[in-house]
Amino acid sequence: MGSFNLGKMTLGSMFKKPETIQYPAQTRFVPVGLKGHVAIDMQVCILCGICMKRCTTSAITVDKPARIWEIDRFRCVQCGYCIAECPKDCLFMEPSYAPAATAKSIEVFEKPAEELDEAAEEAQAAKEAEKAARVKAALEAKAAREAQKAKDDPAEAPKTARA
Amino acid sequence: MGKASVIPFGPQHPVLPEPLHLDLVVEDETVIEAIPQIGFVHRGLEKLVETRDFNQFIYVAERICGICAFGHSLGYAETVEQLMQVEVPKRAEYLRVIWHEMSRIHSHLLWMGLAADAFGFESLFMHCWRLRERVLDLFEATTGGRVILSVVKVGGVARDITDDMFRKIQDTLNGIKGEYGQICKTFLNDYSVKNRTVGVGVIDEEAARSQCMVGPFARASNVNNDIRIFGNGAYGELDGFEPILDTQGDCYARVKVRALEVLQSIEIVNELIGKIPAGEVAVEMKGAPADGAEAASVLEQPRGECYYYARGNGTKYLERMRMRTPTSQNIAGMTTALAGCDLADVNMIVLTIDPCISCTER
Amino acid sequence: MSLNVSFLPLAVKDLPSCARSRKDEGWRLVQMLCVRTEKGTDLIYSFMKDDALENYTIKDVKGGMEIPSISESFLNAFVFENEAHDLFGVQVTDIAIDFAGKFYAVSQSEPMTVISPAQKEAREKAAKIAAAKAAKEAKGATGGSTPEAAKSARPARAKNAAPAANVPRPAKGGASAGKTQKEGE
Secondary structure (H helix, E strand, O other): OOOOOOHHHHHHHHHOOOOOOOOOOOOOOOOOOOOOEEEEOOOOOOOOOHHHHHOOOOOEEEEOOOOEEEEOOOOOOOOOHHHHHOOOOOEEEEOOOOOOOOOOOOEEEEOOOOOOOHHHHHHHHHHHHHHHHHHHHHHHHHHHHHHHHHHHOOOOOOOOOOO | OOOEEEEEEOOOOOOOOOOOEEEEEEEOOEEEEEEEEOOOOOOOOOHHHHOOOOOOHHHHHHOOOOOOHHHHHHHHHHHHHHHHOOOOOHHHHHHHHHHHHHHHHHHHHHHHHHHHHHOOOHHHHHHHHHHHHHHHHHHHHHHOOOOOOOOEEOOEEOOOOOHHHHHHHHHHHHHHHHHHHHHHHHHHHOHHHHHHHOOOOOOOHHHHHHOOOOOHHHHOOOOOOOHHHHOOHHHHHOOOOOOOOOOOOOHHHHHHHHHHHHHHHHHHHHHHHHHOOOOOOEOOOOOOOOOOOEEEEEEEEOOEEEEEEEEEOOOOOEEEEEEEOHHHHHHHHHHHHHOOOEHHHHHHHHHHOOOOHHHHHO | OOOEEEEEEOOHHHHHHHHHHHHHOOOEEEEEEEEEEOOEEEEEEEEEEOOEEEEEEEEEEOOOOEEEOOOOOOOOHHHHHHHHHHHHOOEEEOOOOOOOOOOOOOOOOOHHHOOOHHHHHHHHHHHHHHHHHHHHHHHHHOOOOHHHHHHHHHHHHHOOOOOOOOOOOOOOOOOOOOOEEEOOO
16 A cells, blocks of 8 residues: 555545535625626617527527517527627626526517607607608619610510519 | 457447447457447438538538537538638637636536546546536526537637637636646546556557547557647737647547647637737628539548538538538548457547547438 | 648549558547538548648538548547448448447438428528629629619528528417416516
8 A cells, every 4th residue: 555645635535625515595706797697778779680580599589579588498598699799788797697587588678669759759740751861762762773774675675673 | 268249339338428339349348349320310411512501501510519619610610611712811710719718628528527527536536517507507607508609600619709708618617727626636646547547448550550540549649630720810820839649549648638638728818818909809701602612621520520511502501511520531430449358448539539429420 | 839720632432542651650530420402412531630630521412422430540430430320321431340320210211311391591681682692793893783683682681581590389279278477567
């Protein structure tokens, strides 16, 4: 039997503080920037849906007409890609892990409807009318261009919109 | 002359970190032949590249394996950057190598714990993993994750490290050297450890070269195949990097090579922290890989040389992404090392190739 | 020293002699991989020695073609060749340790030859954009007018709707015992 090489460490570990803590009675110090769970500031969110397209595991669903942003915490792997891609920077990572549960669930966030005063409502209506007028003008211009082209080059097969 | 019988080893076995099946043809406690079988963890991750664009795929590449997680994300990012001909900033290269060397430290400490567990020395196993926790705490503080770091992105890294944090990294790594020294002494000088590892599973240099073995498994048989000497990334900024070699070729030599590599990695991290330049940590990635473009790169992961190949097809999805991991090369070497050994030594030999079967099968 | 990576073409009939000569000169086999393209399968063998990494590409291997194994020169090739057979359907003959299709017990044979719909859609879109660009350049050479340029730019906007990246999710109607949270701030 040779000498016990680990003697010093073994003896030391009998008297030192244990390496483990009494979780959940005691909790560990949580470092800043820990990838815990994804959180959203719904006031800033514009429901564009980019986070839904970029999510690696398809954990996010955005429903613009219903003004809802959902995340399936059990599918999310906290990769942070949605946070990096959000154009309004309304997503961020909070340093606490999503709690364990006995059933899978989806967390739903609703964007509150904006309450506009009269002036703001009129301005919005005017903006929408202007947009409609612009679209109509563009379509008419396109139709005119097509007609002109058909007149100029009757031999060439007209390039219709690609299927 | 005894009768030959076949003993199945695995896929579930206390010594294996990942499922691997071996059919051991045994005659009177001596293994004549071993036939490996893998495929228990095949998840088809290389096929996922078709439905995840090249930015999203980095998160898939990380999750191929928990131990080599950072290595795979680094190799993937380097290959796609080569494909799209993008140059990452210097500071990002230094940060990547610092994290990669810390990943090597944690991987070798994990392996040493498993090796101790393989020959039954459980308290040594616990001490190794206790030291490893210090490195994982560093990962958590710098990147936000303990095992899956998610800090590399195509074009650089996602986070920076402040000077205070660098000091903390250096203090922690230099602080574990004292206890690590005692662990090394036990591994290399203890009578019972020597009994289980010296002269076991010998592979001479000739066989190692013909089997094309990689990593510390081969370096213990005096085959110098460390990719870090080629100086990709910030490895080129190191002065006097010499791979650690050993000539004995048995399990004891493999333990020794890995134990010394941990100390070497601590020195590398110290050196790079001293030299890191200021600057940006990422470049903006625009566009997609060109049609027909291909790129190949190699990376020295803790287990050996890992080869990455990428081919683009003009869309944001890569046409093909291939990661050839070191364990798939070493399986042939393991099969020859097992021929002629004692049944009780099978544990030790299988473990000394540092099997990472989830990497092998993706 | 730095690593020199090169890509070289190779023919199937030259494969055994190439492998043997590499082995004799002291090169080691790094890996063998397959890429599935529209025309067939490409095989890439990589060899490495000192500071050179050479990748030999065998292009367009069709279904019934037989590829000789190199596992007599390099035993460790058996892992890659079995994988090529199981996942890509490449017929490799005389492998040293041949698992005859049982190496990976996959439920669908040759899974890597199946193209997923999202990838197909993305490829078609890219092909259209490339064709339009080529047509635009050809027209530009013969002095085309602006409507052509406008027409060729249009397909890039037309197919924006497909969120191709997402894997189809199971219907979430009945599954969730979801708690609805109203954002309090």
